[in-house]
Amino acid sequence: EIVLTQSPATLSLSPGERATLSCRTSQSVSTYLAWYQQKPGQAPRLLIYDASNRASGIPARFSGSGSGTDFTLTISSLEPEDFAVYYCQQRSNWPPYTFGQGTKLEIK
């Protein structure tokens, strides 16, 4: 099973700042990595798939990069609605699909 490790666990920033979230995998997943956003009481929402492709309707301030074992989700300028928990997920080696433990992005 591929283990995904996200860092930091919590990121405290202000609106307008740039956010950089990291996801590291225990073995190479090529570019088969997705990112999701989850707000309290809601289901996760797909943001990025295949490391760098924005899902339908996702604003351009969200971008993804990386390959192999190291990946980054960047939010170029934080909006108030971006404060949430973010998860990465791999589809390279399954079953099972696996998720990271999440990064909580909170308002500073």
Added chain:
Amino acid sequence: QVQLQESGPGLVKPSGTLSLTCAVSGGSISSSNWWTWIRQPPGKGLEWIGEIFHSGSTKYNPSLKSRVTISVDKSKNQFSLNLTSVTAADTAAYYCARFLYRLTTTPVAFDIWGQGTMVTVSS
């Protein structure tokens, strides 16, 4: 637009069976996508439980495989989850989700999710 809706009991007794159904609306369950169950214990991360194709083919998380059955009912456009011998550790929000495939064979990600249903295991 495809939508998913989970339903089932919110409380299950220890050693009992957790049974949930996911109704698919706005599209056919017989598309080229896989249909998935994912759970999230309170305050914790996401765990993939398993998935099913409309043909009935299934894949399960090895950690749960001995207790999980996922089935599909094409006539009702829905799929279901059965989890047996439940304990308090199975208390979680359970989500159904679509794993999108493009052009039939190109996997993408979990692009559509139900709102989730909380299941508590307690006597």
